[in-house]
Each structure stands twice: as C-alpha cells, then as structure tokens.
Amino acid sequence: MGPGRGGRRATLADVAARAGVSTALVSIVMRDLPGASPANRTRIWQAATELGYRPDARARLLRSNRSKLIGVVFTVEQAFHADIVTGLYSAADNVGYELALSAVTPARGEQQAVASLLTDRCEALVLIGPQTPAAQIAELASRAPVVVLARAVRDRAVDVIRNDDAAGIHQAVDHLVAQGHRRIAHIDGGRAPGATERRNAYQTALRRHGLTDMRLAPGGPTEGPGAEAARTLLTSPRPTAVLAFNDRTAAGAMDTFHRAGLNVPADMSVVGYDDSHLARQTHLNLTTVAQDVAQMAELAIQRAVDRANGVTVRHRETILQPHLVSRETTAPPRPNPRSLKRA
Amino acid sequence: MGPGRGGRRATLADVAARAGVSTALVSIVMRDLPGASPANRTRIWQAATELGYRPDARARLLRSNRSKLIGVVFTVEQAFHADIVTGLYSAADNVGYELALSAVTPARGEQQAVASLLTDRCEALVLIGPQTPAAQIAELASRAPVVVLARAVRDRAVDVIRNDDAAGIHQAVDHLVAQGHRRIAHIDGGRAPGATERRNAYQTALRRHGLTDMRLAPGGPTEGPGAEAARTLLTSPRPTAVLAFNDRTAAGAMDTFHRAGLNVPADMSVVGYDDSHLARQTHLNLTTVAQDVAQMAELAIQRAVDRANGVTVRHRETILQPHLVSRETTAPPRPNPRSLKRA
DNA sequence: GTGAAAGCGCTAACAT
DNA sequence: ATGTTAGCGCTTTCAC
Numbered sequence: 200m201g202p203g204r205g206g207r208r209a210t211l212a213d214v215a216a217r218a219g220v221s222t223a224l225v226s227i228v229m230r231d232l233p234g235a236s237p238a239n240r241t242r243i244w245q246a247a248t249e250l251g252y253r254p255d256a257r258a259r260l261l262r263s264n265r266s267k268l269i270g271v272v273f274t275v276e277q278a279f280h281a282d283i284v285t286g287l288y289s290a291a292d293n294v295g296y297e298l299a300l301s302a303v304t305p306a307r308g309e310q311q312a313v314a315s316l317l318t319d320r321c322e323a324l325v326l327i328g329p330q331t332p333a334a335q336i337a338e339l340a341s342r343a344p345v346v347v348l349a350r351a352v353r354d355r356a357v358d359v360i361r362n363d364d365a366a367g368i369h370q371a372v373d374h375l376v377a378q379g380h381r382r383i384a385h386i387d388g389g390r391a392p393g394a395t396e397r398r399n400a401y402q403t404a405l406r407r408h409g410l411t412d413m414r415l416a417p418g419g420p421t422e423g424p425g426a427e428a429a430r431t432l433l434t435s436p437r438p439t440a441v442l443a444f445n446d447r448t449a450a451g452a453m454d455t456f457h458r459a460g461l462n463v464p465a466d467m468s469v470v471g472y473d474d475s476h477l478a479r480q481t482h483l484n485l486t487t488v489a490q491d492v493a494q495m496a497e498l499a500i501q502r503a504v505d506r507a508n509g510v511t512v513r514h515r516e517t518i519l520q521p522h523l524v525s526r527e528t529t530a531p532p533r534p535n536p537r538s539l540k541r542a
Numbered sequence: 543m544g545p546g547r548g549g550r551r552a553t554l555a556d557v558a559a560r561a562g563v564s565t566a567l568v569s570i571v572m573r574d575l576p577g578a579s580p581a582n583r584t585r586i587w588q589a590a591t592e593l594g595y596r597p598d599a600r601a602r603l604l605r606s607n608r609s610k611l612i613g614v615v616f617t618v619e620q621a622f623h624a625d626i627v628t629g630l631y632s633a634a635d636n637v638g639y640e641l642a643l644s645a646v647t648p649a650r651g652e653q654q655a656v657a658s659l660l661t662d663r664c665e666a667l668v669l670i671g672p673q674t675p676a677a678q679i680a681e682l683a684s685r686a687p688v689v690v691l692a693r694a695v696r697d698r699a700v701d702v703i704r705n706d707d708a709a710g711i712h713q714a715v716d717h718l719v720a721q722g723h724r725r726i727a728h729i730d731g732g733r734a735p736g737a738t739e740r741r742n743a744y745q746t747a748l749r750r751h752g753l754t755d756m757r758l759a760p761g762g763p764t765e766g767p768g769a770e771a772a773r774t775l776l777t778s779p780r781p782t783a784v785l786a787f788n789d790r791t792a793a794g795a796m797d798t799f800h801r802a803g804l805n806v807p808a809d810m811s812v813v814g815y816d817d818s819h820l821a822r823q824t825h826l827n828l829t830t831v832a833q834d835v836a837q838m839a840e841l842a843i844q845r846a847v848d849r850a851n852g853v854t855v856r857h858r859e860t861i862l863q864p865h866l867v868s869r870e871t872t873a874p875p876r877p878n879p880r881s882l883k884r885a
Numbered sequence: 886g887t888g889a890a891a892g893c894g895c896t897a898a899c900a901t
Numbered sequence: 902a903t904g905t906t907a908g909c910g911c912t913t914t915c916a917c
Contacts, residue, residue: 208663210910221888226912236886251685256661257600257609258910262893266600275627276819281618285647297658300643304628315640318599320551342594426825454825457800476619482769482797553894564904569896579902601894604909 209250218246229254260320268299269503270316270343272309273327275302277420278447279475280327283348286496287325294504296322313339323503326350328392344506346499349490350392358502359516360495364393367488367521368400369407371442371470374486374523376408378531380440380468384414386428386452388444391420397472401442414438418448425451433459439532440468446478446487453483453528464530474524486529488521495519552593561589572597603663611642612846613659613686615652616670618645620763621790622818623670626691629839630668637847639665656682666846669693671735687849689842692833693735701845702859703838707736710831710864711743712750714785714813717829717866719751721874723783723811727757729771729795731787734763740787740815757781761791768794776802782811782875789814789821789830796826796871807873817867829872831864838862 211229215222220239227235228243235243246252260266269291273280284300291298299319301312309331316324323344329336333352339345340356347359375383385401388394398415405413416428425448432438433455443449449471453463461467471478474489498517505512554572558565563582571578571586578586589595603609612634616623627643634641642662644655652674659667666687672679676695682688683699690702718726728744731737741758748756759771768791775781776798786792792814796806804810814821817832841860848855 211912212910222911223889223913224887227887230912234886239886253660255604255663255910257604257663258893259912260893261598261600261604261895262910262912264893264912275624276621278619284618284645285649288645288647288650300645302627302631302643304631306628307631317596320598320600421823422820422826423824426823451823451825454797454800457797458805460803462801480764480769480794481766482794483765554896555894565895566897566905567903570903573896577902582902598894601909602896604911605894605896607896607909 208255209247209252210255211252213250214243214247214252217250218243266320266322267296268319268321269296269500269507270299270301270313270319270321270324271327272301272303272312272316272324272329275304277328278477279349279445279473282473282475282492283327283496286493287500289493290497290500294500296500296504317342322507325499325503330392344503346503346506348495348499351396355515357515358506358512360498360502360519361393361516362490362495362519362521364396365400365403367472367490367523368397368442369404370521370523371472371488372401372404372408374525375440375442375468375470375529376410378440378468378529380532381410382412382414382436382438383410383440383442384416384432384438385442386416386418386425386432386444386448388448389417389419389424391444394420394444397444418444420445421447422451422454425449426455428452429455438467440470440529442470444472446471446473446475446483446485448472449485449487449528450477450483453485464528465533468529468532470529478524478526484527486526487524489524490521491519551598552590552595553598554595556593557586557590557595560593561586609663609665610639611662611664612639612843612850613642613644613656613662613664613667614670615644615646615655615659615667615672618647620671621820622692622788622816625816625818625835626670626839629836630843632836633840633843637843639843639847660685665850668842668846673735687846689846689849691838691842694739698858700858701849701855703841703845703862704736704859705833705838705862705864707739708743708746710815710833710866711740711785712747713864713866714815714831715744715747715751717868718783718785718811718813718872719753721783721811721872723875724753725755725757725779725781726753726783726785727759727775727781728785729759729761729768729775729787729791731791732760732762732767734787737763737787744785761787763788764790765794765797768792769798771795772798780810783813783872784810785813787815789816789818789826789828791815792828792830792871793820793826796828807871808876811872811875813872821867821869827870829869830867832867833864834862 211222211225215225225243228240301316303309303312325346328349337354337356345357352359387398416431418424418428429452449469453469456467471485471487474487478485478487554565554568558568568586571583644659646652646655668689671692680697680699688700692704695702730741759774761767761771772795792812796812799810814828814830817830821828821830
C-alpha cells in the first residue's frame with residue numbers, strides 16, 4: 200500500500216535510483232519529452248508510482264525560471280468573479296499555464312493579494328474588477344504584465360478586457376422601449392467598476408429615445424442596495440421598468456417589488472447585467488445583459504501569456520460586445536390606471 | 543525611478559552586491575531576524591528597494607523545505623465557502639502561514655484541485671465541504687494532513703471540523719414551536735454535505751415536540767431547488783413555517799412565497815442555515831442558524847498546522863455548537879385564514 | 886538514448 | 902556581526 204507519510208517525500212533522485220537510471224532521464228520521462236526508450240519510460244513510471252512521487256513545483260520552476268503561473272486577484276463574495284475564475288481555469292489549462300488564486304476579502308486588500316502573487320513569481324497578473332486607483336495599477340504593471348478584467352483603466356501600460364457598457368445598456372433600453380415602456384428607472388452601482396459608464400449610458404439612451412422621464416436611484420453592486428433603492432421607486436409616478444446595475448442589484452430590487460405586492464413583469468419589468476449564474480437561476484429567470492465570460496477569460500489569458508512571452512500586442516484595450524438575454528422579467532407594461540383616468 | 547521590467551528580476555545576490563555585503567546577511571535582514579547591525583539593515587533595505595527586490599517564494603521554500611503553505615479546496619460559487627475562505631486567510635496569517643487556493647468549478651473537479659495543491663508542496667490541506675467519497679479522502683490523508691470542514695467524514699486519518707447539525711436544527715425547531723407553529727416543513731439539501739444530518743434532525747425534533755405533521759420537500763443547496771420545493775408547500779394544508787437546508791435554499795423559498803402573495807413572516811416563517819453573508823443582507827434579514835465561521839476557520843488552521851508540525855492532536859473530530867440568530871423572517875403564525883373566512 | 890555535472894535563488898551551518 | 906559554503910529538487914547543457 201502507498202508510500203505512507205512517515206518518511207521524506209520521494210524525489211527525482213529516489214525514482215532514478217529505484218529505476219536504475221539517471222535523474223536527467225527521469226526528468227525527461229516525467230515531462231513526456233522525447234528522448235527516452237519505451238522500456239525506460241515504463242520502468243520509470245512504475246518506480247514513480249510505487250514511490251508516490253509528485254514533482255516539486257517549486258524546484259521545477261526555480262530551475263526553469265518560468266513559473267508558468269498566472270496570478271488572479273478576485274473578490275471572494277462576487278458571484279460574477281466566480282464565473283470569470285471558472286473561465287480562467289479552463290483557458291489557462293488550454294495553454295499550459297496554472298492559476299494562482301489570491302482572494303480579496305473584507306480583511307485582505309488588493310495590495311496584499313497582489314503582493315503574494317508577486318512573491319510567487321507569477322508571469323502575469325489578471326485583476327478582476329479591481330478597485331485600486333489606476334495610477335497604482337500602472338505602477339504594478341512596471342513589475343509584471345497586468346491584465347485588467349471588467350474595469351476601464353486608461354493607461355498605456357496595462358491591458359484591459361471589458362465589455363461595452365454603453366452598448367449593453369442601450370440594448371436593454373431598446374428592448375424595454377420596444378415593449379412600450381416610457382418610464383424607465385435605473386438603479387446604479389454606486390462606486391463599483393463600470394457604474395459610471397452604465398449610468399451615463401442610461402441617460403444617453405433615454406434621451407436618444409426622447410424620454411425625459413429619468414429616474415436615477417443610487418444603489419450598489421449587491422442585493423441590499425438594490426432592494427433599498429427599489430423602495431424609493433415605489434412612489435408615484437412609479438416607473439414601469441427598472442434597469443439595474445447588475446444581476447445582484449436586480450435580485451434585490453425584485454425582492455422589494457414582490458414584497459410590495461407587485462408582479463414582475465406584469466407590474467414592473469426588471470433588467471439585470473452580467474448574466475451571472477444568479478440570473479440563470481430558474482426562480483429569477485432574469486432578463487439581463489450578458490457579458491461573454493468564457494471569451495473574456497480566454498482573451499485575458501491569451502493576453503497575459505503573450506505579454507509574459509514578450510509578444511508584441513497591438514490592442515491594449517479589447518472591448519467586447521455584450522448581448523441582451525431576454526428571459527421572464529420583462530414584458531409590456533399594463534395600462535396604468537391613473538393615466539387612463541387622465542385620458 | 544523603479545527597476546523597469548527589461549532585465550532579470552533582482553536576486554538576493556544583486557542586493558548583496560549593491561549593499562556591499564554577503565547574501566547571508568541580506569537574507570537575515572529580509573527576514574527580520576536578529577544578527578545584523580542597524581547600519582547594514584538600513585543599507586540593505588535601501589538597496590533592496592532601489593532594485594525592486596522581492597524574495598522568491600519558490601527558492602526560499604525549496605531551501606527551507608517548509609512551504610508554510612496550507613492548501614484550500616473550495617467551490618467558487620458557494621457563498622458560504624467564501625465566508626470560510628475569508629476566515630482562513632486571517633487565521634493563517636496569524637500563525638505565519640500562507641494559503642494556496644484551489645477552486646472547484648463546474649469544469650474542474652476536486653481531484654484536480656487537490657492535485658495542484660500537492661504539487662505546490664502544501665504542508666496540509668483544508669477541504670471545504672468536499673463531495674469526494676470518504677475513502678478517497680482517507681487515501682489523500684496518507685499523503686498530507688487533511689482537515690475537512692463542514693462535512694462529516696468518519697475516518698481515523700482525517701481531521702474534521704463541523705457544526706452540530708442536529709443541535710442547530712433542534713434550536714430552529716424549538717424557536718418555531720415556541721412561537722406557536724405546529725405545521726413546520728423542511729426543504730432539504732438533497733445530496734449536499736450535511737443534508738442527511740439536518741433532515742434526520744428535523745424529523746427527530748418534530749417528534750420530540752409531539753408534532754406528527756411532517757412535510758419534507760426535496761430541495762438542494764441553492765436558490766433554484768429552494769424555490770421549486772417551496773411551490774410544493776403552497777397546497778393546503780399549508781405549513782406555517784419552513785426550515786430550509788441553508789440560507790440559499792431559504793432565499794429561493796422566500797422568493798416563491800412572495801410571488802404567491804404570502805407575507806413573510808406573517809403568513810409564513812422561514813429559517814435558513816449558515817448565517818452566510820446572504821442572510822445578513824438587509825433585504826432578506828433571515829432568521830438562521832449561525833455556524834461560527836471565524837472559529838471554524840481558526841480551528842481548521844490550528845489543526846492543519848499542528849499536524850504539519852507533527853503535534854499529536856487528541857480529537858480528530860471537533861463539533862461546534864451553532865446558535866440561532868433570530869431576525870425578521872420568523873413570527874408567530876396568524877390564525878388560519880380559512881377559519882376567519884375573509885373577515 | 887543516457888548520464889554527469891552545473892546551477893536556479895535562497896537558507897542554514899559553520900566559520901571568522 | 903558578518904562571510905563562506907553547501908545544498909534544497911529540479912532542469913539543462915554537454916558529453917558519451
């Protein structure tokens with residue numbers, strides 16, 4: 200039975216000794232490189248298995264001076280970040296890289312998360328929706344290639360992959376207007392990355408449709424602020440549709456509406472943003488603006504690897520087109536009793 | 543200005559050369575060990591800063607043959623896991639360890655997550671709510687100390703930190719019964735870790751109160767199943783209270799109730815489990831059974847470090863007492879509408 | 886196809 | 902207080 204855990208972990212040398220070959224040969228076999236006879240291949244694999252040998256990542260990387268590691272900074276509570284991390288894993292795997300995850304928690308800032316990644320000798324860093332000021336991110340970029348995901352950072356030194364917030368919001372507004380909505384409110388994301396872009400786009404979009412009845416409610420990127428902001432929208436004249444900063448904001452808002460006895464979408468349409476796994480939950484079934492997470496992840500890894508290998512990259516900023524996913528939280532408004540009276 | 547990124551990263555030797563001292567001395571200073579003159583300390587720090595020097599974790603750990611690394615396997619979409627990870631970071635920090643995070647995603651199994659941690663030479667592994675069969679976990683434990691969090695695993699080889707599910711459920715039931723509820727349903731967690739324990743405890747607890755009117759709805763650990771299960775509870779005779787497997791299940795159920803025009807808690811009381819950050823969201827404000835996450839995290843790290851250092855640990859399984867947090871989703875049932883008949 | 890030997894960047898003994 | 906030296910486990914020439 201297995202190696203137990205009493206003694207030292209098995210090393211390359213142990214395997215070599217047991218197989219009666221040199222360490223160099225074992226190294227070749229373990230990495231599946233050409234240059235070893237089939238006979239030795241099997242013999243070495245067997246010895247390795249018997250000893251429960253696992254290569255030591257530290258030593259390997261120290262020697263080859265390539266960590267094949269991409270550092271990822273994400274916020275542990277953000278559902279959308281989780282979706283992206285999922286995508287990053289597959290993308291990295293495809294190009295032979297590993298991910299080093301470093302979480303931002305209420306007690307662990309982005310600085311700290313980044314510092315540990317640097318110590319790990321990541322070849323590049325991917326920051327998901329970072330809150331760090333652009334100047335600091337730029338400075339970081341002088342130490343390692345940096346790819347920023349889901350946030351706009353205008354700096355020549357950092358790569359950015361993000362979605363076209365304006366386009367997404369416009370699609371959402373177009374959708375609502377096409378259904379006949381005229382009073383469309385927006386619950387914004389406060390200081391969250393992308394909030395400003397979406398807020399501005401909301402205003403532009405309404406104007407473009409000749410709608411002057413704007414209703415902007417200060418919100419935030421989570422359910423709580425969404426629910427609270429929604430309460431302020433209950434007062435007459437109530438909007439017939441709400442565009443939320445993201446899916447979580449939307450979920451919070453819907454909760455408020457349901458509690459107030461409103462039916463979504465009959466009495467109130469709601470649109471989210473992100474198409475996170477939350478939106479797809481059958482009980483929410485939220486109409487939302489989808490960012491192509493898989494593609495974002497793929498591009499981010501691609502970019503990170505290219506930079507790490509000194510490939511010259513042309514576009515520092517890649518802006519992806521989002522698309523509306525129409526589910527069941529939007530519908531034409533039903534005639535408002537008060538406007539009927541007026542008519 | 544900084545080091546730029548054209549050349550090699552600075553090494554200990556570079557710093558030593560620049561400061562005009564030996565590498566050993568630099569090593570001492572970088573680790574803040576006693577044994578260097580204040581004069582050299584400042585000189586070395588300055589040289590290091592000028593060169594933008596960062597110690598290489600790999601080399602350091604390779605040499606000292608202690609990785610000071612605790613591997614953590616978690617599921618990226620689970621809110622409760624996120625809470626635990628947050629706690630683990632602080633706990634590890636307190637004892638001078640780092641965390642190596644390895645996520646389980648829809649496309650990346652627990653096996654794979656564990657394998658990468660093993661390659662990283664983590665001194666111990668913490669598995670959060672793993673789904674892996676006990677036998678495999680036991681086998682893993684022969685390769686490295688393993689601490690399992692939030693799941694029962696009866697095996698001499700692995701440490702377990704979990705909460706007393708039975709006690710938690712009993713508290714919840716006691717709370718509801720004290721408020722006057724007699725028809726209490728349970729939406730279970732399906733095959734999720736802890737689901738069986740909670741389901742059994744529900745039945746025991748009701749019996750203990752002489753309540754024979756059980757209503758067990760098959761659910762799951764997320765909102766979707768919770769919402770769906772709740773629909774089956776709407777039929778008469780409706781329960782007056784629902785005990786959900788966890789907070790997410792509860793959130794899904796509440797959503798269904800609100801849509802059905804029920805008021806929580808007036809028409810239906812709801813209790814969750816975990817006291818995840820979700821439960822604390824002001825819009826939910828969920829009565830729930832709280833596991834002390836900080837303490838779980840602390841104990842897990844403690845245990846992991848002890849094992850890694852060969853300390854003999856007495857209790858392989860530590861069972862924490864949860865406690866009920868009474869918020870605003872529970873209240874005494876109001877008289878059955880059928881008897882009031884629209885009064 | 887295979888092996889010997891020289892490091893990767895660092896720490897830990899042991900000198901001085 | 903400071904320097905010298907020998908590796909940690911691995912990959913990579915460069916011989917054979």
